[in-house]
Amino acid sequence: MTRFSTKIKATLAAAAVATGVSAPQAMAEGMEFQTVTDLLHLVMSSDRTVYTRMIVNRLAVQEGVIKASEHFVDDKALVLPAQMFRFGSELVAESTDEFSYSLLSLWPINKQNAPTTDLEKEGLEYIADNPGENFYGEEELGGVTYFTAVYPDVAVAEACYACHNDHKDSPRTDFQAGDVMGGVVIRIPMDS
Amino acid sequence: MTRTRILWIVWVLGTLIVAALFANKLFFAGNRTAVLPGQTAGAHHQIEVSCDTCHTSGPFASAKKIKKDINKTCVTCHKEELAAADDSHPLKKFTNPRMASYWEKVDGRFCTTCHAEHQPEITAEAMVTLQGDFCVACHSEGDQDIRKDRASHADLTFDTCASSGCHNYHDNRALYEDFLVKHAGAPWVAASPVHPTEALAHSYTPVSADQIETYLASIDAPADVVPAPEPAVDLNEITHDWAASSHAAADVNCSGCHAPEAETQAEIDEQWTDIVTEATCATCHKDQMRSFSTGKHGMRRHPKIAKPRSAKDALKFLGVKKPSKELQAEVAKYLNDPTNPGVMTPDEALIHLNPEAAHDSLTCATCHTPHRQDTQRAAVEACTTCHVDDHTAAYFDSPHYDLWQAELAGDLPAGSGVTCATCHMPKSESRDKVVTDHNQTATLRPNEKMIRPVCQACHSLGFAIDALADDALIQNNFSGQPSAHIPSIDWALDRVEPPTQGANQ
Numbered sequence: 001m002t003r004f005s006t007k008i009k010a011t012l013a014a015a016a017v018a019t020g021v022s023a024p025q026a027m028a029e030g031m032e033f034q035t036v037t038d039l040l041h042l043v044m045s046s047d048r049t050v051y052t053r054m055i056v057n058r059l060a061v062q063e064g065v066i067k068a069s070e071h072f073v074d075d076k077a078l079v080l081p082a083q084m085f086r087f088g089s090e091l092v093a094e095s096t097d098e099f100s101y102s103l104l105s106l107w108p109i110n111k112q113n114a115p116t117t118d119l120e121k122e123g124l125e126y127i128a129d130n131p132g133e134n135f136y137g138e139e140e141l142g143g144v145t146y147f148t149a150v151y152p153d154v155a156v157a158e159a160c161y162a163c164h165n166d167h168k169d170s171p172r173t174d175f176q177a178g179d180v181m182g183g184v185v186i187r188i189p190m191d192s
Numbered sequence: 193m194t195r196t197r198i199l200w201i202v203w204v205l206g207t208l209i210v211a212a213l214f215a216n217k218l219f220f221a222g223n224r225t226a227v228l229p230g231q232t233a234g235a236h237h238q239i240e241v242s243c244d245t246c247h248t249s250g251p252f253a254s255a256k257k258i259k260k261d262i263n264k265t266c267v268t269c270h271k272e273e274l275a276a277a278d279d280s281h282p283l284k285k286f287t288n289p290r291m292a293s294y295w296e297k298v299d300g301r302f303c304t305t306c307h308a309e310h311q312p313e314i315t316a317e318a319m320v321t322l323q324g325d326f327c328v329a330c331h332s333e334g335d336q337d338i339r340k341d342r343a344s345h346a347d348l349t350f351d352t353c354a355s356s357g358c359h360n361y362h363d364n365r366a367l368y369e370d371f372l373v374k375h376a377g378a379p380w381v382a383a384s385p386v387h388p389t390e391a392l393a394h395s396y397t398p399v400s401a402d403q404i405e406t407y408l409a410s411i412d413a414p415a416d417v418v419p420a421p422e423p424a425v426d427l428n429e430i431t432h433d434w435a436a437s438s439h440a441a442a443d444v445n446c447s448g449c450h451a452p453e454a455e456t457q458a459e460i461d462e463q464w465t466d467i468v469t470e471a472t473c474a475t476c477h478k479d480q481m482r483s484f485s486t487g488k489h490g491m492r493r494h495p496k497i498a499k500p501r502s503a504k505d506a507l508k509f510l511g512v513k514k515p516s517k518e519l520q521a522e523v524a525k526y527l528n529d530p531t532n533p534g535v536m537t538p539d540e541a542l543i544h545l546n547p548e549a550a551h552d553s554l555t556c557a558t559c560h561t562p563h564r565q566d567t568q569r570a571a572v573e574a575c576t577t578c579h580v581d582d583h584t585a586a587y588f589d590s591p592h593y594d595l596w597q598a599e600l601a602g603d604l605p606a607g608s609g610v611t612c613a614t615c616h617m618p619k620s621e622s623r624d625k626v627v628t629d630h631n632q633t634a635t636l637r638p639n640e641k642m643i644r645p646v647c648q649a650c651h652s653l654g655f656a657i658d659a660l661a662d663d664a665l666i667q668n669n670f671s672g673q674p675s676a677h678i679p680s681i682d683w684a685l686d687r688v689e690p691p692t693q694g695a696n697q
Binding site for chain 2: 074097100111114116117120141142144168187
């Protein structure tokens with residue numbers, strides 16, 4: 001943990017300050033797992049909200065100058081916000097296994113984003129039933145114990161819920177602005 | 193001494209000697225073919241003597257590290273191809289710990305889970321060493337049960353997913369659902385079928401005889417520059433061919449290839465070589481050389497293939513830290529390491545090739561006439577020098593060949609003809625430059641890779657999918673119509689426009 005903390009502490013602290021949000025305070029030596037995941041999530045959700053509101057929603061929904069499409073290469077379109085988030089998490093996975101994250105839902109358009117572990121299911125149900133709250137737990141996967149945090153993923157723009165309500169593969173079609181549509185799951189291995 | 197005791201000593205000594213010989217081969221010297229644990233799969237036989245290309249771990253590494261290291265080497269050669277394929281099951285999708293329950297089924301974090309090497313008995317098409325119904329492992333339970341998710345799939349068996357012309361594990365660029373819907377319903381062949389990039393590449397105005405003479409008169413007479421050629425070489429023909437080529441247009445003259453480093457006449461005379469190597473071609477034709485080195489024709493040139501083991505390293509392994517040059521030379525003689533065995537020759541191929549070409553080596557000039565700009569030869573003639581299978585023989589009776597002849601005769605526009613290269617070495621346009629893919633295997637593994645860059649220029653997606661799934665039609669080089677229909681497009685359409693009668697349900 002110490003190695004991990006020192007490497008990313010500065011970045012996270014800077015990000016927290018830059019976004020002007022009262023984030024959990026990083027300590028001089030070592031951080032609680034929950035503090036780390038809270039800070040990581042702050043960066044993730046801020047970037048994603050900026051992309052969704054200022055790029056996709058503005059250009060594709062409000063101004064209609066370009067489409068956002070799952071098949072962004074073939075359609076010469078913008079990457080969907082959920083894809084942008086996933087590509088980021090895959091890039092992180094190529095660089096480190098000291099933490100991992102994914103965007104999941106109980107109502108996923110892409111079935112591979114449905115919960116695969118019991119704790120994921122429990123966490124997603126908890127954040128859907130308790131708006132505004134996060135979920136934290138521990139689980140063992142592949143012989144390693146993880147600290148797992150689940151954060152609500154809220155429909156921040158029309159682009160989010162309109163697309164999910166209209167997609168032929170969507171299991172739920174009554175999302176509204178502000179609804180919890182899924183969750184961001186962040187994991188940190190607890191065994192050093 | 194009893195007989196038993198003697199036998200015991202002989203057995204122990206014999207075992208030690210054999211073990212020492214194997215260890216010597218493995219870790220120190222000589223040809224290691226004898227210690228191959230089983231023939232390598234597919235094209236890997238071309239590099240199988242270069243063990244260190246894939247086996248990069250040091251001696252006594254843990255099994256976990258060895259597995260990780262080996263899998264890293266797969267992507268040193270196949271990374272670009274997988275990225276271009278928009279891989280449906282990339283390794284990075286499986287590394288997240290949430291996929292741990294899947295690791296026990298099919299561990300998608302490692303190439304070797306499905307492509308185990310040195311297992312010729314169980315190696316199937318595309319180097320797959322799992323049972324053909326491997327999709328069942330992850331797509332048959334709970335939320336992921338495809339039979340519940342797609343009504344059309346309810347009665348399908350899992351051995352048909354990848355064998356039907358519907359799905360591939362890696363490359364589904366021409367098979368994904370929305371693509372099927374987007375390209376449904378087109379006529380099987382376009383009204384005026386032309387491959388646009390081929391057309392672009394073929395659309396150049398031939399240089400006239402007068403232009404050639406004028407050009408040759410305007411420059412230094414080549415005979416004054418080129419040292420006396422062999423009697424068999426017709427210098428006049430060579431200079432005329434060259435003067436009409438793109439090389440002349442780009443000011444690449446005789447010494448540009450035959451004495452590439454020379455700057456003065458004296459240096460040209462001194463450094464002149466009649467044999468121009470690939471390295472010289474690759475100075476300018478980098479893209480072509482890179483793709484050539486990833487296909488079966490040129491893979492032995494891939495820069496990541498292990499270099500021969502060096503005498504210095506062997507001595508270092510034995511504890512000699514600063515060996516003298518004499519000692520290194522002696523050991524090098526003994527090493528005789530065949531690693532990286534030069535260029536491929538047809539006699540080494542695992543498929544039947546023309547025995548008359550058995551010892552031709554495969555370099556740039558094998559297919560390309562070096563002085564004359566003759567892409568026709570490289571597009572068909574050169575291929576048939578070695579390839580004598582049914583598919584190749586049937587080409588000359590095929591509609592694709594007739595189109596090519598019509599294009600050559602000027603009866604059809606540029607890009608109408610279909611040659612071997614049209615399908616197996618497709619051209620692409622990037623930043624106003626047409627580049628030919630010199631990895632002639634790329635569109636074949638699997639053959640649905642051919643659909644987008646090649647088939648769809650003239651044919652409908654539905655026809656292309658059906659045709660590429662029909663082995664007999666491939667054998668007769670597409671003379672006729674596909675004998676079976678793959679229903680993937682129909683099923684995809686049913687999901688967006690449900691049929692009133694519930695067909696396929």
